[in-house]
Amino acid sequence: MAYRIQMVVDAYDPHAQAEWWAETLGWAVEPSNEDFIRQMIAEGYATEEETTIRNGVLVWASAQAIAPEEELGSRDRRRILFQAVPEAKTAKNRVHWDVRLDGDDKDAVRAKLEARGATFLWEAAEGPHSWYTMSDPEGNEFCIS
Structure with a gap:
């Protein structure tokens, strides 16, 4: 059986990293589902503090993903997720x-x-x-x- 994977990259600023890498690779930043985020807050699964406004759009503060534009919305898309961590990078990548x-x-x-x-x-x-x-x-x- 073959499995799908995504790469996950720790980032101090996941939104800036996602935007930088999307431009570098010719990919797109995955669009935010603002209605879903508001629903998660309304139902108590998330808090306002877990969100932020980026480029005028409500987004999750802790992560941002990118994918090839033509694959957006596809379950099988290639994807890189940048997730927030509090510390800066300190050693060589493995x-x-x-x-x-x-x-x-x-x-x-x-x-x-x-x-x-x-x-x-x-x-x-x-x-x-x-x-x-x-x-x-x-x-x-x-x-x-």
Whole structure:
């Protein structure tokens, strides 16, 4: 049996991270269901303190997910969930992802990412394949190749 998975990333600011990664990957921030959130508050399953307003929309404060836009609403969508944690990142990631550029110029993409808050860490190569290791605005490592 095959299982579906989602990646979950700890984040100090899950909404900012979700927006940054959605733009980076060409994905979309999953839309909020404000009626559902209000219903959960009205029925006592959540509190107002567990919500916030982001870009004029009522959202859960503790998490935000992204997915490819064409997969939004699909149960089988690829999904990355950013969840709030109180502490900043302090050590190297044990897992990271590689962003495959599919022919886009690696130096141009690096410059765009740096302009948006990413940090270049190092360049590496194995045989004819080379990549840049970078970190996102919260310090999570990822590679572009």
